Amino acid sequence: MAKKTKPGGNPNIVSLWPTTLLAKRFAHYQKVNPALLELFYQHRDREQRSPQQAYASKDDLLSQYPLHQELNELAEFISQGIVEVAREANKGLWRNDEKVRVNITGLWFQISNAHSFHEMHVHGNCSWSGVYYVRSADCATSPQSNPGQQPNGVxxxxxPHVEHMAGGFGDYGNLYLHDNSWDSFPEDGKLCIFPSHLKHMPFPYNGKEDRVIVSFHAQVFNASGTQSYDYGFNN
Ligand SMILES: [Fe+2]
Structure with missing residues (x-):
C-alpha cells in the first residue's frame, strides 16, 4: 500500500511501502524470565547436550508445557503484541473494531554461546514472527557498545534496499540505499515482532553467560477465518 507524503511535506513526493515492526518490553519479565530459564535449562539438560553447543528446542513448546504459567503469560503477551503491530500495518484495511484471532503456529527457545549464529533467513507459513529476549547476557546494547567489532548477538x-548493494552503483544520489538494515539490541524482557518475510539474522554471540531467547511464528485470522488473498479477477 502506498503511503503519501506526510502533511506539510513536499506534495510532489510519494513514499512507498514502509516496514512495520514492534519493539516493547514485557512488564512482567522480572517474574517470568527466571521461571522460563529454569524450564529451558531443565528441558535442554534432559537431552544431555553439551553446554557449549547451540541449542534450539522443537517449536511445539506450548503443546509440551500447556500448563506452565509463565510460558502462557509470555504467549499471551506475544499474541497481544502481534495484534498491536498487525493492526497498525493493516490500518485502513481492517475495520477499526475488528476482532482478530492469533494462532501461534510455532514457539521455541534457543540457547546460544561460543559464537553461534544463524544465517540470514525468512520464515514461511506465517504472517508475523518474533523474538523475545529471556537473557540478553553480554549482547551489544547499542551501536557504540563494541566499537570496531560486529555487534555481539544482536x-x-x-x-529491500539490501538487494541493490552487491555490485550495485553507488553515488551521492543513492546514499539512502546504505540505510538498509536495523538492529534489535537484546534487553531482558524485550519483544520484537516483524513481518515474517523480512530477512533477518541473529549475529554471532559470545559471552560469559548464554544468550537465551524465545522465537515464534504466528498467523492471524478475522471472524470469518480469512487467511489468504482472494485471487479472483472479477471482484
Ligand atoms: Fe528467524
Missing amino acids: TRFYG
Whole structure:
C-alpha cells in the first residue's frame, strides 16, 4: 500500500511501502524470565547436550508445557503484541473494531554461546514472527557498545534496499540505499515482532553467560477465518 507524503511535506513526493515492526518490553519479565530459564535449562539438560553447543528446542513448546504459567503469560503477551503491530500495518484495511484471532503456529527457545549464529533467513507459513529476549547476557546494547567489532548477538533486519548493494552503483544520489538494515539490541524482557518475510539474522554471540531467547511464528485470522488473498479477477 502506498503511503503519501506526510502533511506539510513536499506534495510532489510519494513514499512507498514502509516496514512495520514492534519493539516493547514485557512488564512482567522480572517474574517470568527466571521461571522460563529454569524450564529451558531443565528441558535442554534432559537431552544431555553439551553446554557449549547451540541449542534450539522443537517449536511445539506450548503443546509440551500447556500448563506452565509463565510460558502462557509470555504467549499471551506475544499474541497481544502481534495484534498491536498487525493492526497498525493493516490500518485502513481492517475495520477499526475488528476482532482478530492469533494462532501461534510455532514457539521455541534457543540457547546460544561460543559464537553461534544463524544465517540470514525468512520464515514461511506465517504472517508475523518474533523474538523475545529471556537473557540478553553480554549482547551489544547499542551501536557504540563494541566499537570496531560486529555487534555481539544482536538481531539484524534487512530492508529491500539490501538487494541493490552487491555490485550495485553507488553515488551521492543513492546514499539512502546504505540505510538498509536495523538492529534489535537484546534487553531482558524485550519483544520484537516483524513481518515474517523480512530477512533477518541473529549475529554471532559470545559471552560469559548464554544468550537465551524465545522465537515464534504466528498467523492471524478475522471472524470469518480469512487467511489468504482472494485471487479472483472479477471482484
Ligand atoms: Fe528467524
